[in-house]
Amino acid sequence: MTWLTLATAFPIPAKPGGLWTMVIDYVDAATVLKIVAPEKAEWSYSPGSACSANGDLTAMIGRSGCLLPAGPVGALIGKIGGSTAGSADGTIFLVGVTCVFTVDEKSGGPLYLSMNDEPSGFCNNTGQLAVDVMRRA
Numbered sequence: 375m376t377w378l379t380l381a382t383a384f385p386i387p388a389k390p391g392g393l394w395t396m397v398i399d400y401v402d403a404a405t406v407l408k409i410v411a412p413e414k415a416e417w418s419y420s421p422g423s424a425c426s427a428n429g430d431l432t433a434m435i436g437r438s439g440c441l442l443p444a445g446p447v448g449a450l451i452g453k454i455g456g457s458t459a460g461s462a463d464g465t466i467f468l469v470g471v472t473c474v475f476t477v478d479e480k481s482g483g484p485l486y487l488s489m490n491d492e493p494s495g496f497c498n499n500t501g502q503l504a505v506d507v508m509r510r511a
Contacts, residue, residue, distance in 0.1 A: 377510060377511060378509050378510075378511050380398055381397055381506065381507040384506070386450065386503045386504075387499075388496075388501045388503075389496050392459040393488060395486060397485045397486065405482070407473075407474070407475050407509055407510075409506070412504065417501030417502060420435070421498060425446075427449060427450035427469065430446060431446050440490045441466060448490060449490045450469040450471075450487060450488075450503060452469045453466045453467070453486040453488070454467075454477050454483050455482070458486065
């Protein structure tokens, strides 16, 4: 499969300006995206709690208040559509270290990335991940 690069080593801070960091201004409906974060890179969702983009399966923070309750705390997550401040707009999905995601055929919009954390918990997050984003040619 051939991939076209859309962003290389794009910095995703653990403490974004809103809830999300915009990576791509607009992704067309039915686009197949591949998002990759470095396997060994770490960021922290609370002091002393570092994890990779795959998140922390043993986190003491409950997932129910996170942006994506089904995903591990600290994991890299994505969203198509909505805004940098929205927690319930757009389509939210788990990225982890590697993800291939097909944008719904009836939607499109900006691609946002963030850490899966409670919206009130971003204040003590540290670090960032350098993420590559590609689309199927």
